[in-house]
Amino acid sequence: QLQLQESGSRLIKPSQTLSLTCSVSGGSISADFTSWSWIRQPPGKTLEFIGYIHHTRGPHYNPSLESRVTISLDRSRNQFSLILKSVTAADTAVYYCAKASGFLDTSGHFDPWGQGSQVTVSS
Amino acid sequence: SYELIQSPSVSVSPGQTATITCSGDDLTGQSISWYQQKPGQSPVMVISRTSNRPSGIPERISGSKSGNTATLTITGTQVMDEADFFCATWDIIPVFGGGTRLTVL
Numbered sequence: 174q175l176q177l178q179e180s181g182s183r184l185i186k187p188s189q190t191l192s193l194t195c196s197v198s199g200g201s202i203s204a205d206f207t208s209w210s211w212i213r214q215p216p217g218k219t220l221e222f223i224g225y226i227h228h229t230r231g232p233h234y235n236p237s238l239e240s241r242v243t244i245s246l247d248r249s250r251n252q253f254s255l256i257l258k259s260v261t262a263a264d265t266a267v268y269y270c271a272k273a274s275g276f277l278d279t280s281g282h283f284d285p286w287g288q289g290s291q292v293t294v295s296s
Numbered sequence: 297s298y299e300l301i302q303s304p305s306v307s308v309s310p311g312q313t314a315t316i317t318c319s320g321d322d323l324t325g326q327s328i329s330w331y332q333q334k335p336g337q338s339p340v341m342v343i344s345r346t347s348n349r350p351s352g353i354p355e356r357i358s359g360s361k362s363g364n365t366a367t368l369t370i371t372g373t374q375v376m377d378e379a380d381f382f383c384a385t386w387d388i389i390p391v392f393g394g395g396t397r398l399t400v401l
Contacts, residue, residue: 281386283390
């Protein structure tokens with residue numbers, strides 16, 4: 174059974190860089206018809222797509238975050254990572270990693286999800 | 297940017313049918329997925345491709361679409377179904393609705 178587990182920075186200061194990693198078990202990040210996603214949820218709000226990456230087709234980012242975001246794969250560790258630069262309080266959220274079906278698949282979906290990592294941006 | 301509109305809350309009594317809607321411009325050709333999120337937990341996909349129910353999801357949960365409105369229906373609602381439900385579709389990126397809190401009391 175595929176499982177995802179987030180790890181990384183929890184409390185960071187404004188202007189710093191957020192770094193999270195998602196470890197994948199029970200499947201390969203090099204699988205076809207699969208992209209590896211980051212999604213966040215600010216307190217009391219809905220979900221926001223940050224971006225995802227396919228092992229051959231590369232990343233696809235939310236245009237509103239694209240200038241600050243990098244998503245990458247580590248095939249040797251079967252992990253993928255999120256870097257978000259120049260954070261502000263508005264980036265405070267629970268950050269989820271999730272497996273997405275396909276790449277740029279307009280009938281795609283997210284399943285399963287990691288347990289989530291609370292990230293707080295505060296001085 | 298593209299918006300999916302959901303009612304903030306729905307309340308039903310145990311055993312009743314809960315109907316949660318998701319509206320957007322030009323949804324007729326769009327595929328919808330639905331996610332259930334219980335307090336303190338991560339989302340779980342309950343419906344993909346508008347009406348497909350993955351294995352392990354109870355048969356009382358179903359999805360449909362008519363025109364520009366997608367609907368998640370839970371028949372014989374149980375207390376354990378209490379959660380926030382989010383719909384999602386694609387614009388240039390995946391877009392989520394604002395969420396509907398289902399209360400069963």
